[in-house]
Amino acid sequence: MKSLDELVEAIDRTNRQTVAVAQAADLEVLKAVKMALDQKLARFVLTGEESALKKCAADAGLSLDHSDIHWKRAEAGESARLAVQAVAEGEADVLMKGHVDTKTLLQAVLHKEYGLKKRKVLSHVALFEIPGRDQLIYLTDAAMNIQPTLEEKVEIVHNAVEVARKAGWDNPKVAALAAVEAVNPKMPASTDAALLAQMNRRGQIRGCVIDGPLAFDNAVDREAAEHKNIQSEVAGQADILVVPTIETANALYKSFVYFAHAKVAGVISGAAAPIVLTSRADDAQSKIYSLALALKASQS
Incomplete structure (x- = not known):
């Protein structure tokens, strides 16, 4: 494989997986969700506060009524838990960070009752x-x-x-x-x-x-x-x-x-499911690359 675009093209569109997004009210994240839906890469479970999520979705040109979106209303402190639980309970295959700090998300991932820890090291x-x-x-x-x-x-x-x-x-x-x-x-x-x-x-x-x-x-x-x-x-x-x-x-x-102007995809591995943990500064296309890598990594 010579390019990240080839990685995106290699995603199986016939048996699409589901991505749970923690605190999805983030403009670049929802732009990436829209791009992924347009390319039929995945389905999504979006968690977050209703008013903020609706505003960001409108700014991103994304309809929350899309048939491949299921969204869960949650206060800021609960969105990470709901997203992690969606993966733990088999409702989603990949976890993705939205407008939530990394510490909060990883605390939910490592939670003893509903978390996703599999190996000793993430x-x-x-x-x-x-x-x-x-x-x-x-x-x-x-x-x-x-x-x-x-x-x-x-x-x-x-x-x-x-x-x-x-x-x-x-x-x-x-x-x-x-x-x-x-x-x-x-x-x-x-x-x-x-x-x-x-x-x-x-x-x-x-x-x-x-x-x-x-x-x-x-x-x-x-x-x-x-x-x-x-x-x-x-x-x-x-x-x-x-x-x-x-x-x-x-x-x-x-x-x-x-220096080299590289394109990059990144995931957290070692949990029960891949975690897309991109920077808030990453644009939507970068998040798509990371999402594609996570979708490949979640295959059985």
């Missing part, structure tokens, strides 16, 4: 279309885990691989990043990367091929890998970049977007 999985590059590339984790332990990195890899495989990457190539490609006991990122690779070789992490430690250039550029004589299935052709800390991921993420 992590952010981003998929980038970078101009001049002939393939899409994943990056994890740029939003959830600050300084993950080795055990948490294993879960982060599992989450990213699950998303990638469901989106069409068979046996994705995973690069565990560090500052260098040699193991250095003084650099924990390099030892963790080597352990992830060894765990993969021994079958403790399945469904992918992992190599590391790899510096960023050796992970994404074949000439750089060949120059250092790195013999690897992953080096120079990574599908998934796994970073050591959130600072590394944050810098790469924003470099891709602001």
Whole structure:
């Protein structure tokens, strides 16, 4: 797959899934909902305050009477709970953030009674279309885990691989990043990367091929890998970049977007259903890309 538009086109329109939007009274979110309905990507459960939702829907040119919309009136504090419960009870397949803060939404996701927690770790999985590059590339984790332990990195890899495989990457190539490609006991990122690779070789992490430690250039550029004589299935052709800390991921993420002008889709993985957790600054088209990735990731 070479573009995010191809990802959108790959969505099954014959058996559409349902997306529950928490506090849907957000102009760009409802523009994305309208775009998704026009393209027959999904059906929607919208939660939120009636007056605010009606006003935003009118501004977005969206009719709340649409046959593929079911909306639930809720005060601001209840909208996240209702959206999460809609997913937990099988009424929806994907959870999407609207005009609600991330903390409130994740508190509902992690609620012991009606929440959606499945794995030990929730992590952010981003998929980038970078101009001049002939393939899409994943990056994890740029939003959830600050300084993950080795055990948490294993879960982060599992989450990213699950998303990638469901989106069409068979046996994705995973690069565990560090500052260098040699193991250095003084650099924990390099030892963790080597352990992830060894765990993969021994079958403790399945469904992918992992190599590391790899510096960023050796992970994404074949000439750089060949120059250092790195013999690897992953080096120079990574599908998934796994970073050591959130600072590394944050810098790469924003470099891709602001310097390389990349398009991006992003989801939270590790819950019982994918979560679309885009920035309020993202436009409707960006939200469509993230929604498409979540719909692919929710497939059984």
